[in-house]
Amino acid sequence: MKNTLIHKYKHYTKLLEILEDRKEDVEGVLVLSKSHANTQYYLRTTDNKTGNTTKTYIPVQNMDMIKRLAQNQYHNKLKKLLLKRLKQISSILKDYDDFELENVYDSYLDDRKKLLVPLILTYDMKVEKWLSKHHTPLPPIDGDFVITTKNGELVKSKSEKILADTFYDYGIKYKYECPLTLDSGHRIYPDFTFISPYTHEEIYWEHFGMIDKEDYSLNTIRKLELYQLSNIFLGQRLIVTFESSKTNLNYEIVYALIKKYLLRED
Known part of the structure; x- marks a missing residue:
């Protein structure tokens, strides 16, 4: 706000x-x-x-x-x-702070915090609770490129590793390919899921790495439409990056998106 x-x-x-x-x-x-x-x-x-x-x-x-x-x-x-x-x-x-209510608990020393049951969970508490709910990413298909991230999970492209490692370096907690059931009933697996530091809602990051391939681009359009039909809109709860055979992942854009959506300015 x-x-x-x-x-x-x-x-x-x-x-x-x-x-x-x-x-x-x-x-x-x-x-x-x-x-x-x-x-x-x-x-x-x-x-x-x-x-x-x-x-x-x-x-x-x-x-x-x-x-x-x-x-x-x-x-x-x-x-x-x-x-x-x-x-x-x-x-x-x-005299206004978006996070002033949750900051009341954080203002106490650890010894006093141990005596309290917080009425309002802090952002870090919500993230830890969210991370404790385990999920299983999509298994790789035969022939898929698989590479390990700094966080220890297996991802399916170099760009996904770059993104995952960048999130890790920033200290941003995420889930890789966490299943999401849309309003239409479709179950999809967003590349990365986060808890927004601003709204405390789940937000999603999709990387479309072969956008110049016709079938891939058509599937991308359908997927984006499914998101929007579930009231998950670009620039709100959906972040996207693109690559093609002629263009690489733009790191400047990645850093700008991270700063805008995933890092809270206190």
């Missing part, structure tokens, strides 16, 4: 800058009234010294001024709301 609030704060600030750039050089308030199904336009101005208001008819021929007045009022209304929301968000961000 904190990242969402920060994103909104930046977005609202940018909108305010746009409003300032587009400020109309007109004064007063546009007033609309109906007369025999016709719309009439008036300019209402206020004397700053006396507080008296004046209402002046604007001929329809002066539509450019009418539109500028209307646009200015719309911008002013937006500006007022944006300033209100920015103030609220700023106040929340000063």
Whole structure:
């Protein structure tokens, strides 16, 4: 939630800058009234010294001024709301942490922790509990390339080993080819499964290594569709990387994805 609030704060600030750039050089308030199904336009101005208001008819021929007045009022209304929301968000961000409830337990020394039964599991507790549920990856088919990772499991491609070893080096806990039953009833085996450090939900990483082969690419499309039909969407709970006969695994992208989805910024 904190990242969402920060994103909104930046977005609202940018909108305010746009409003300032587009400020109309007109004064007063546009007033609309109906007369025999016709719309009439008036300019209402206020004397700053006396507080008296004046209402002046604007001929329809002066539509450019009418539109500028209307646009200015719309911008002013937006500006007022944006300033209100920015103030609220700023106040929340000063005293908000997504993980403050679980951090209460972590704030205690180990001797005191031993006396407690935590009501809210910390992220590390959830991951350890999740890892304790064992699974069996898909067995290799005859002729499959098999290689051992730093974590000790057998994977079926050099790229999968590179990914697994990178996760290991970062201290990221994962499951390799952990079975997942989708809403459609299909059982699939995502290459890697994690517990998100942000949402504490399972998230999945699929590496598609032969994307330029026709049958493989068609199967990739079908698999991605199955994910989406189960409300597992790219950029949310699904991470993907690709390779082809002409392009290798892009490490810069891998590191960026790890930083974005798998490493929590405290």
